[in-house]
Amino acid sequence: MKAPDFAYMRPDSLDGVFAALAQYGDDARILAGGQTLMALQNMRLAAADVLVDINRVPDLPDIVEEPGHLLIGALVRYAALAESPLVQQHVPLLADAVPFVAHAAIRNRGTVGGSLALGDPAAEIPACMLALGAEVILSSAAGTRTIPMREFYLGLYETALRPDEVLTAVRVPKRRPGQFHAIDEIVRRRGDFALAGLAVSGVAEKGAVEAISLALFGVADRPVLATDAADLLIGKALDPAQIETAKDAVIASLDPPDDPITPPAYRRHIGGVLVQRLLGQIREKLA
């Protein structure tokens, strides 16, 4: 379990990163927190020839307040995300999500950008960003483009990122009046990859659901929005019958991948349990 030889570069600017990507193309991988990439290197799975370390690139570790949004830099560590007063005030779902992410040592090194760019289907942060309607900022020597989270994942570990691009930040809408949120996941051991998880974000107006997103993770090849369930809930009060309907809609929509340890039926079932539990919690909070 020793990594094969690889080249290591540590540019101190984005332009330097772009140059490295231009030179090495598909042979290069971007190294941020290294919590997944280094393990893959050591296990000689998907080993890269060149690692381009972005830890010296300025601005990437910053969280910046913009009108209506927070701009969260790719190098913001999980621990910093949870501790940020801006995040706690404006996007509390993210602060609540961090304790579910792995273990303390990993949260100290792992980054928001790394999690988003990798796109592990069981990861918490991508699902939260999906629920929040965030958009990722992808930069290259040619310029910058912005892609909504719901268009970012194309398949298992497959994203809209081009080989010459770097995910530099994610833009997250600030909470609005009446906004609610919740997150939970089912794991056999605290810190494990979720067997299934759910992040919910929405807005309630006079007892009725005005908007809601339910992002499930650990149940498909990428985080998924339960749009059928959301459509059923919008404009209605969150009463037990509605919650039951939403749960059934989620169960009907899920087709989890087969896995030698956890059968799809289990993930589908607990996906429904999570919907029922989190919507129940939200209902109590709104009451």
Place this chain on the structure above:
Amino acid sequence: MTFQAPIGSSLPRDRAKRLLAGRGRYIDDIALPRMLHLAFVRSPYPYARIVAINIAQAAAMPGVIRVVTAADLEGVVEPWRGTHNLFPDMKVPVQTALATDTARWQGEAVVAVAARSRAEAEDAAEHIVVEWAELPAVSDAAVALDPAAPVIHQDYDGNQAFTAAVSQGDPAAAFADAPHVVEREFRFNRHTGVSLETRGLVADYDPTSDRLTVHQSHQTPHQQQDLYARLLSIPEQNVRVICDDVGGAFGLKHHLYPDELAACAIAKLLGRPLKYVADRLESFLSDIHCRDHTVTARMAFDAEGRIIAMELDDLFHAGAYSQYPRSSVAEGNQIIRVSGIPYRHDHYRAETRMAYLNKPVLGHIRSVGHPIACAVTEQLVDLGARALGIDPVTMRQWNYLDDTDFPLTSMGGIALEKLSFQACLDRALERVDVDAFRAEQKTLRDAGVYRGIGFATFVDLTSIGPEYYGEGGQHISAQETCLLRLEASGGIRCYTGATDQGQGIDSGIQQVVAGVVGVPVSDVKVNSGDSELCPVGGGSWGSRGAALGGEAALRAGRELRGNILNIAGVLLQKAADSLDIRDGEIVDAESGAAHMTLDEVAAVGHFKPYMIPDDVDADLTVTARYASRGRMFLPANGLHVAIVEVDTDTGLIAFHRYLVVHDCGRLLNPMLVAEQVRGGVVQGIGGALYEEFVYDGAGALCNGTMADYLVPMAVEMPDIEVEHLETPTGTSELGAKGAGEAGTTGAFGAILNAVNDALAPFDVTLSETPLTPTRILQALGKI
């Protein structure tokens, strides 16, 4: 017999401070001049013929010193067979350090690369081309025993390796006439003992003196010395095995592994020091595994709920080979010997069958066979209680062997000296208010919360006697020796054949020596884990360190104390037996008045021997040994009580309480025994809830990483309460029985019973470990 402190005191472990400070010395901390690193090419297939091996490209790669195949090791290392002469009918195929023409399990080492660094060795290993001819693999014991199944070892006419049976009374008639019979099929899935430090060694061979020194993460240095000497044809007095700090062992480090022997052979071949440390992926593939048993069992009761008879059929397998040097029979053999043991009954039949098939070797991991025997027995008792409408506690009180029944020989043929089943249950009931729990359980059920309580009574066969392996023909010491040396300053060096893998036996032995001689514990330094310096012993496995190593230390301590007092008597012109040693001072035995200090005696003994008459025993270096006679085991006993809550929506299980009442005879250090029990319970929880190797239909491992093979973690663990009872054995002076496996032994049974009690309203019974959330929801019919 009473012993003075610090025997029986809860002192912190001598090693703890050093290990916490990061000053432990594990295998990967060792670096020798000119040392090479080894990596293996392992079979990707469970069963395949090796058609050709092309090493040309790898041999030319940077840093590579030598690429080694089985052919290169011919004449360097002998093959071996894991026999046991008490079981002469067992089929025992020959095993070799590297696979010769056929690989019989996925992960079997086939080619080794010695290079300047492990990374370079791994680079080269990727460029070795093995041409395989895959064969149809057998990966299930029942399939293996089917006459139509492919035969794994062509020297034999089938895959059945071993059977054993025990029968007492007339079980067939007893079952035929019994008013109540309960029967279940149990499944105990496959897991292992995951040590924090993986297997590893540094082998250093000097051809000029034909001397082999092996630093190894291992439990039994003297055993390894014998094996390396014999298999590598090196005079035994030239072989030294050193086991410094060992980062967990749990039984998986008391065997000979082919890859480790290959490493020693390659060190001999090359005449250079060589390091091999299994990485985590290799560990999951190549460490000894355990369990993988299917048990069908039934129990008969009379109309009042008294147990009449028990029957059990166990089917398991050894993997591809019989482990060496102990052989692989014990897990099955213990099950048929130990099942039903706490309960009075007159009719018993148990049978075990062992197969060979295409999986890694299955052998001895903490609490060999016992968790299965305990879980099967205890679930049948609970099922009987449920069928008869009797409370599980009452059921046990009625059926336990009474204190007055001992000594006796169990239905399985085990001599039981004196055990304390009733007393353990009484103590548990002082700690757990079962009536209050039942009331709360009922209230909670009405609110949709499902809690259950499970009891598991266990017997642990500890501290095996020398007859078992002596008659088995294995070179495995069940005898312990202790050497003590009084330094001129008055300090004592102690050398023991027992070994410390983190459990703290060094401290227990230190306390015995300090208590018997009469010195402060800080005046005794224990050295262990060195086959050259330490007197011959068996190391630590099978819950033996305190009972055997402790007794040898007691004997050596008594001898040294006698010699010290002999010298003091001469110097003081007093009778030696009128003197005592207390806290390092020679005192008057009656009045306690101080006469002189130990260092004054020691200085005379070392530097002025002319002051002591020749006929006075005055050796200040003494050795004593202990070997039991006429007993196979020192059975210890106890009771586990688990209270769990089952989430019937998710299938997750959470602990509310966990209590162990444990009786291992004399306690050398109650705190360390309690910690041993806690560690054992955690490992038992691992097997009961989390740990499971999953193989696909073709025999390939699906979950060989820490991400998907789940070990128990701190957050989910209960606060484990431990109560001690002390029923000393009369077979030794110290009276200690073994303690190391008790925590694991009862955990499967207690948790299974607690979960089934929690789910009683749903009328389901689970009898398969681990109790995964999927299995729970499947049993509940939710998925």
